[in-house]
Amino acid sequence: MVAGADISPREAEVLELVGAHLSNAEIGARLCISVRTVESHVSSLLRKLEVPGRRALAQRAPEPAGVGPSHPASVLPASLTSFIGRESERAELTEMIKAHRQVTAVGPGGVGKTRLALAVAAEAAGEYADGVWFVDLVPVTDPGMIAIAVAGALGLGEQPGRDMTASAVAALADRHALLVLDNCEHLADGVALFLERLLATCPRVTVLATSRARLMVPFERVYPVPPLSLDVDAVALFMERAAAVGWPLDPPLRDQLAAICERLDGIALAIELAAARYPTLGLDGITAALSHPLRMLTGGSRADERHRSVRAALDWSHALLESADRALLRRVSVFVAPFTAAAAAEVAGSEEGLVADGLASLAEQSLLVVTASPGGTEYRALETIRQYGTERLVEAGELVDARSRHLRWCLAKAAGLAVVRADWRARFDLVADDLRAALAWAADRPEERKEAYDLARQLAELTFTRHLTGESQRRYEQAAALATDPAASASMLRQAAAVAGCRTVGDDMYRLRRAAADAARSSGVSAGAAADLATAATIAFRFSTTFVRLPPREEALALITEAREPAGDDPAAQAAVALAEAAVLTDAFGAAQGPPGNAVPETIARAERAVELARRTGDPLAESAALDALTGAQTWGGDTFATAATARCRITLLSSLPTSPAGTHELIDALGIVTEASLGAGDVSGARRWARQLADHPSLAEVGHRATCRLLMVDALMGNVDEVLTGSVRFLDAWRRAGSPARSLLRPAVAAVAMIHGLRDDHAARRDWQEVLDQLGTSKEHTYGYGAVFDVILLLHRGQAPKALERMAPEPRQMWKWVSWIWHHWYVALRAEAAVLAASPDARDRLAEARTIVADNPVANAMVERAQALLDKDQERMLSAADAFDTAGCRYQYARTMVLAGGDHAARGAAALADLGLAPMALLDNP
Structure with a gap:
């Protein structure tokens, strides 16, 4: 029990399992309670313990007494009644x-x-x-x-x-x-x-x-599955259920009971319904009720066939109801999920008080299940009874009327969910299945097409907020198909494309934007069509790594050509075309030329023009996309600090925008870029702040490998060893659950984790992570970029300076386009240090060149200063470099610098390395 907090025993159990890092589903299975109940307990604990979130809540948990059975807990619903016979x-x-x-x-x-x-x-x-x-x-x-x-x-x-x-x-x-x-x-x-x-x-x-x-x-x-055996199981079931409602039966009545069970075909549900009526009807009354003609299904459609053995019981139960209760039973059958009396009153078209009495009557006859919830008493019809009620609706000629009222109830519920409150998730989950069922019915009825469109659009928005992005995309596409106005259809397709972007499904982004262009053209909005065509071309290059089948470059070029004329003087269309030109034309005619003719000025000029045109539209998302192109151009030109500044501008631009698919997609992309750009400029604390925000983004909550990959990379370079070890376990589990995708985005993180295990002298773990890296594949970026940086940090730690220098043999200018991104300054600085430690004759020249390149980068400059201090045997300069690392938050580099400083400082550095959990630094090959 947490001191000072009024926590119930059940809450204490939940708190202990939260501390053991179990999910809500796992906690529910362990304690035999629903996930919704777990969420309620967690919310209560957050309030009582006055902590901001689940991570903080886990820290308040007591040490678990033992959280692992020999086998995983079976996730089975708890039986509320005994299982008889069979x-x-x-x-x-x-x-x-x-x-x-x-x-x-x-x-x-x-x-x-x-x-x-x-x-x-x-x-x-x-x-x-x-x-x-x-x-x-x-x-x-x-x-x-x-x-x-x-x-x-x-x-x-x-x-x-x-x-x-x-x-x-x-x-x-x-x-x-x-x-x-x-x-x-x-x-x-x-x-x-x-x-x-x-x-x-x-x-x-x-x-x-x-x-x-x-x-x-x-x-x-x-x-x-046969019916219950009449002589044993069926009778035992009837007797047990009758006893449960307070009316035990004497054994001499077994023959009479067997006759009743035979009339009920040994169907368990029918027997239970009969037993529930025993207190009010007695066996004679039940026998008399069963003497009425019972209609049985005899063939027909598949839907009818599944009812043929329970219809007798349901028809009998239905015959015992008052007329008003019969009407209520069939009308509430439109609900798929549990419902309240107020909801039933709206759909049944009656007063709530009368409906509440009727629901109680139906529940007493076991036709409805009653449950208590935070929102009040809820009712639920078993599926067979719900389907039976639907058939009765058809027979009564009320199906269309009841489903229409249910549809309008769903529309009102969806509209009420537009305002996100603390209990929003639970409220959505309660009605989600009803929203889906209502939409499925309305979508096939031409007279309900407008309402179906509205509900599809609302459900798309709601499922996106609920982070069900796959369903959200489908619902946006469904709304587009239901829209009667091509302009509305185009809008829905653009939203669907944005959701596909959040899912990193480039093929869908491209397809949907092209479809939006067709819809916009049909509506007569040529400028909108032009913007969609240009955006599709941009997608093919901006998000090329998310495609399964990347469109040919010629196709993208054709889209730009097609977009230019209808764009006219429309600002948004012009901005979209300019962005496509910055992305596609530069790649087609600039990047392929290589370093001597890389058209850097043209690349930057195109990107700056795209930014200017986007800014004129007043659309922050268009401006963010153009700024992304500018960061790429600045990277191409090797301007590390301008790249970082532009990346920060994107974050400022996007941070205050309301949540939307397009905004979320831009923000996730921007957080990744600003993390890397900040790391490249030596702002490691800022890089970690952005990486942490990205890892905590709710849209990435279930994709830990994608959410945390940049955080792992930053923590490794900072020397946050414990964070890397903890995060890498979650990363690997999430990556494997996702099917072990070979995504280039993940490679630096895996290389970083492998480096940390190397620094710990954990050779087995390093081999395991090297195998993961092999599965992801290598590239020139690995050879000359992040791979070189991580390898050389490890080699220098082991005192293997000549090997480190050999690993970085290529001049930065030779491989500029692979190291000009976040790794350029790291590469240059580490290369200079390797030259000093390896006693290279050109070490001093390399230091001078490096100092010019990394000026204003606090981390890379400290590396250069440390190398200069080694060369000059200047301890004071060495300690100044250590202070710079400490200020920057680079714990490993600080400890390494202290060891290199020698004397008493070396002992302090060695202790710092040990505190980080790292192996001691080896003696230098060339001291």
């Missing part, structure tokens, strides 16, 4: 999942497939080293959302550059786990496609599915 079925199904990788438990609705699957999964949990995972597909109405449901159960989020199916498959690729997919019948084709991909890629995963029909895939093994 001993032979459990044994048979258990043997099947041992022998086959995909088993489908098939049977009619209400027969007990889910309960049987959960019982088997719970018993088998110890056989699976990586646990058992349960996914309820009831709320999923779109086959495209199956992977999102599975990823949610696994605790995954969006992975930029991957769809959710790929993310789920990557997470399970090397796991030995059992995945339970419940209620697959309405998504059979989508589930089949998902399972084909999952099982082909995840050799140690077993899938147990429940469905009312076979999935019809070749690798499927079907287990028909």
Whole structure:
């Protein structure tokens, strides 16, 4: 218990697991509570302990008493009632999942497939080293959302550059786990496609599915779930449920009970409903009710077939309702997620007080499940009952009216979520499935097209705020397809392109911008079309590393040519064309020429013109994009400090803008650039500040490898060893969960971690990270840029100055375009120091040249001063360099400088290295 805080025992449990760095999903599974309840406890702890966030909360946690069972906790919903009988079925199904990788438990609705699957999964949990995972597909109405449901159960989020199916498959690729997919019948084709991909890629995963029909895939093994045995299990279930409501039955009544269960076809749901009515009807009343003709399904469509064994129970239960309760049951069947009495009143078109009484009546008859939530009492219809109610809506001729009211309720809910509050996430999650279901219905009805467009647009915005970027992009594209105005369609396509940018899916960015140009042209807005065409061309070069299939340069050039004439004198279109010219034309006709004819003045002039035109538009995002081009041009020209200044201007420009897909995409890009530019200019503290902001950006919360790669690089150069060791574990886990993408962005971080392990003399760990680097691939940037810097720092630490000098043999001018970015000054300074330590005859000349290049860079200049002090044996100058490193925040370089200073200072430096967890510096080859 935390002293001074009024923390409940349950909150204390949650706090301990937060301190053990478990996710909300893992905490919920460990404590057998919902994720929503975990979020509520975490919010309460933040308030009570007066801490700003989860990281600070974890620091307040007591030392865990032991947070790891021998096997991962099974993520299965807790059973609220006992499981009765089915001993032979459990044994048979258990043997099947041992022998086959995909088993489908098939049977009619209400027969007990889910309960049987959960019982088997719970018993088998110890056989699976990586646990058992349960996914309820009831709320999923779109086959495209199956992977999102599975990823949610696994605790995954969006992975930029991957769809959710790929993310789920990557997470399970090397796991030995059992995945339970419940209620697959309405998504059979989508589930089949998902399972084909999952099982082909995840050799140690077993899938147990429940469905009312076979999935019809070749690798499927079907287990028909029989009705409850009438002489044992069915009667035992009835008696247990009747006793639970306070009316135990005497054994002599077993024959009468068996007759009732036989009339109910041994369907578990029907039996439970009958038992729930026993206190008010008695066995005679139940028998009389069952004597009424019971309509049974006899063939027909697939949708009808899945009801044929439970319709008797549901028709009987429905017949016992008052007319008003019947109407209420069928009208609330439009809700997919739990709903309140107020929501039901709106959709049912009745007074809230009357509706509340009706909901209570339906709940008493087990037709609705009642739960308490922070927002009040909520109700939920089981899926079979919800579908039954929908059929009754059709029969009553009320379906369109009820769904229309539900659609308008969803529109109002979506509008109310536009204001983000502290509880926004929970409020969105409560209604998200209803929003999706309403949109799915409205999208196919021409008379609801306007409302469908509005809801698709709102859902796109909401899912983006919820960081479901993959769905957000799809919803923007859906809104574009539903828009009746081509101008609105173009706007939605631009938003979709921006979200694709946040996901680092360059192919989609390019495709969607071109589609936006077509829509703008159809609306008669030629300038808008010109801007879209030019932006598409820019995307192909500005974000080229995010493409799977990069468009040919000729295609991008053709887009610019096509955009020029319709751009006219429109400021935004002119700015977009100028930016495309700065990006594409320079690359096409300048970069390829190499150092002698690199057209640096032309490159900078084009970029500056793009900035000026963008500034005239008054659009901060257009100006930020143009400033990005200018940073590239300044880098190309080797102007390190101008590059850093321009990068900071972008941050200032973007920091105060409201959240939007385009703004988020620009800000994420700008944070990465300013981190690197600051590091190149020697502002390592500033670089770490930006890198930390990037790592903490909520849009990157689930992609740790992308979020933290620059922070790892900065921490390594600063000598923040503990931060590198901690961050590298999370980086590697996130990278592997994402499918180990070979992204060039990640290479410097991996090289930096390998260097730190080298400085620690942890050869095994260094080899492991070198293997990761090999998987990512090497490049000229590695050979002459970051790779040379990290390698030489390690070689100098080991006293291998001649090897360090050989590693940096190329003159900076020779490989200028690979070291002119953030590594130029580091390369020049370290090369000069290596020359001094290796007793190179031109060491003094190299120092003089280096001093000129790195002037005003506090870190690189301190390196040069340290090298000069070594050459001149000037201890005072050496200590001055140490002070400069200390001021800059470079802990490793400070400790190294003190060791090189000799005498008592060397002892202090050695102690500082030990405090960092690094190995002692070796004696110099050439002292």
